Amino acid sequence: MSEQPYVNLGNILAEQGRSQEAVAPLEKAVALAPNDAYCHITLGVLYRKIGEMEQARREFVRATELDPNSAVAHYQLGRVYKEINQLDRAKAEFDRTAELQGKAAASRPVR
Numbered sequence: 001m002s003e004q005p006y007v008n009l010g011n012i013l014a015e016q017g018r019s020q021e022a023v024a025p026l027e028k029a030v031a032l033a034p035n036d037a038y039c040h041i042t043l044g045v046l047y048r049k050i051g052e053m054e055q056a057r058r059e060f061v062r063a064t065e066l067d068p069n070s071a072v073a074h075y076q077l078g079r080v081y082k083e084i085n086q087l088d089r090a091k092a093e094f095d096r097t098a099e100l101q102g103k104a105a106a107s108r109p110v111r
Contacts, residue, residue: 003033007042019050030059037067044076048083056080071100 010026013019026043033039044059060077067073078093 001032003029003036003039006032007039010042010046014046014049019046022046023050035066037063037070037073040066041070041073041076044080048076048080053080053084057084069100071097074100 006025006029010022010024010029013022013025023043023046026039026046029039030036030043040059040063044056044063047053047056047059057077057080060073060080063070063073064077074093075097078090078097081087081090081093
């Protein structure tokens with residue numbers, strides 16, 4: 001079974017302001033695709049939105065382990081660290097985000 005229907009359902013519920021209801025389908029998506037960084041990022045964003053910072057941190061850390069070059073994962077992890085007042089860690093994640101975004105920009109063809 002694919003995780004995508006659960007990701008879609010979770011995103012729709014969250015967009016409707018039903019964040020607490022969105023947790024279960026997104027957790028199911030992660031259970032179905034534990035090595036998918038996008039699933040961890042999506043669940044982490046929801047956890048951050050509902051104030052579950054430790055759970056959000058855990059999801060973003062896992063996403064950065066699965067995809068170390070994900071600027072989105074590092075940025076979201078930095079946001080959590082900033083919100084829990086771990087400013088040195090936040091800065092490190094934001095620096096990594098900028099580095100990754102710079103590499104992505106440098107790899108684009110010049111027009």
